[in-house]
Amino acid sequence: MTKRAFKDKVYDELSKITKAMGNPHRLEIIDLLGQGPFSVEQIANHTGMSVANASQHLQVLKNAKLVSITRDGNFILYSLAGENVFNAWAALRALGIVYNAEVEKVVSDFRKGYGPIESIDAEALVALLEKDRVILLDVRSAEEYKRGHIHRALSAPIDELSSILKTLPKNKTVIAYCRGLFCVFADEAVALLKKKGYKAQRLYEGFPDWAAKGYPVTTK
Amino acid sequence: MTKRAFKDKVYDELSKITKAMGNPHRLEIIDLLGQGPFSVEQIANHTGMSVANASQHLQVLKNAKLVSITRDGNFILYSLAGENVFNAWAALRALGIVYNAEVEKVVSDFRKGYGPIESIDAEALVALLEKDRVILLDVRSAEEYKRGHIHRALSAPIDELSSILKTLPKNKTVIAYCRGLFCVFADEAVALLKKKGYKAQRLYEGFPDWAAKGYPVTTK
DNA sequence: TAACTATTCAACAAAATTATTGAATAGATT
DNA sequence: AATCTATTCAATAATTTTGTTGAATAGTTA
Structure with missing residues (x-):
């Protein structure tokens, strides 16, 4: 494996995480899950998305290892994969507020x-x-x-x-x-x-x- | 403005930042700029991209306020917009290494x-x-x-x-x-x-x- | 002012992302 | 075992992102 191939692989893997965060709906879901676990339908209601759409976005977050699931009866509950995830979101949010006047405005x-x-x-x-x-x-x-x-x-x-x-x-x-x-x-x-x-x-x-x-x- | 419209706007603005980070080439550029300012051509060489392509990715980072420019003679030098940017990148990188075994591997x-x-x-x-x-x-x-x-x-x-x-x-x-x-x-x-x-x-x-x-x- | 040059832009085709629809599935109730 | 139901999947069309090519631009140097 050449150095170039190695770097391509590393940055590609890491970009899966930032890509997963690179969508307004998914950021809102991460923000919401900071409160605790929610079912797909609850997430859909809170964010104004259809259930199928919320489900698909949740799959993206799950594949990026940003959220994890547990089951409670008929419901599947989604949670943040760890507190680091909320911290990273908070850091990005802070970045936005400091450097992008539009958000603050x-x-x-x-x-x-x-x-x-x-x-x-x-x-x-x-x-x-x-x-x-x-x-x-x-x-x-x-x-x-x-x-x-x-x-x-x-x-x-x-x-x-x-x-x-x-x-x-x-x-x-x-x-x-x-x-x-x-x-x-x-x-x-x-x-x-x-x-x-x-x-x-x-x-x-x-x-x-x-x-x-x-x-x-x-x-x- | 309704609450929904407000949230849509906020998360949309913030997603511009995560979207800008949601690409392997752009992550590599951010990582590189952690070393200090570089010209477009230097960036292209270090990352193995064409100059035009590097330039376009730099525009995306600039629009997201993640990088800033200064001029040095004929060259335009790109730098990280602030140390928060490197810290956010470091946090995401850490997230990747902790939760995504693939990166570590x-x-x-x-x-x-x-x-x-x-x-x-x-x-x-x-x-x-x-x-x-x-x-x-x-x-x-x-x-x-x-x-x-x-x-x-x-x-x-x-x-x-x-x-x-x-x-x-x-x-x-x-x-x-x-x-x-x-x-x-x-x-x-x-x-x-x-x-x-x-x-x-x-x-x-x-x-x-x-x-x-x-x-x-x-x-x- | 003219020539030069690093960078950006515009146009294109290919690839990836997105939301919607309705059907399929896995798993828990009864 | 049969039914029910929350969730996921597959297919589609619309939109966005991406890299390449070659031309245009802005700003410096001579």
Whole structure:
């Protein structure tokens, strides 16, 4: 085997991974699977794709060893093949946000629709939680909360927020978090909370990022 | 703008980056540019592509903001757009090596051609250099050495190694390094050194990885 | 200003990727 | 064992990506 043939083979193998990531639907699937395992139909619903199409994209991800499967009754559940996969996705996402102004612009333009939303990062939240100075709300669905959530967070699905809200004391700041950087449930929640007279902020990133950084997570 | 349209736009923008990385030639270019700036023709020669083809791939990388250009006389020099780019590439490469046995296999099969080569990592090399226990050889070309090399390394281009070798004392271990994980100059060097009776090892990764990790680098 | 030259572009054909449709399959229920 | 059902597959057409060829371009040098 010549050096050239060797290099061709190596870069070709590695490009199978980047190729598998080189499609918007598949990036969204990877982002979603950061939450935990999902069935094909759930993935299709979350991403607005047909089941057959989602299945085919999942095959591509599986062949690239980026996702793995387990079976639960009639359902096949897809998960990320390891935490490295989410980390690599997070690194690429960061790359996009730093070097490609377009990504930043799309996100900030869309978020402006909810008014000016303050956000804090994971480190700051840890400090506030330790001092017991804040109420932390998980505004994803009840099911997602059950899969895993930030330690000490209360479940407050965005649809039910307005009724839950009445039970919250107004003397503490409320922090809301959701699925990730590209999920706007937390923005919606903060906008509603502020309208009702609360001091509110969103966690900059979402649950999968929090978990990937090794901060405390629980299912109870 | 609906949530769906927002997500479509975000993932579409981000996929431009992963798409740009989703091609073996372009990965090889990114890997090469980890060494420093190169002209289109140099890139074409190093990768075995035609100049026009290399140019087109470079346009793709440039549009994705992964590389940037500077001009030097008649030549246009391409560089990585920032160190994040090399780090993202390194993360993907690591992902490939961990999850895709095929990559590991191709590399180790090819290297077996040079016999059993021991390698050490960057951290271990730092310790050995501090104790002045080793001779460190940069076996890339003289020109690459001049662009930048590991502090205290001697230039020993692989072609000239056998003559340089005569000047080296035999009481110290020799460590050789080259362009990266997929470069076999260091393996060749170690094989030759061992044949001549030296104790020799290769640095596991290459110069760009060393530099990306923030270890000391010099051009003098 | 004229000549030169590294790089890019345009046009083409071949190959690969994509979404949709509807049928096939594997595996769990009953 | 028969039925049911989530998932996968096969076939298709539309779109995108790729490498080659040769010409065009922009910017430097003389």
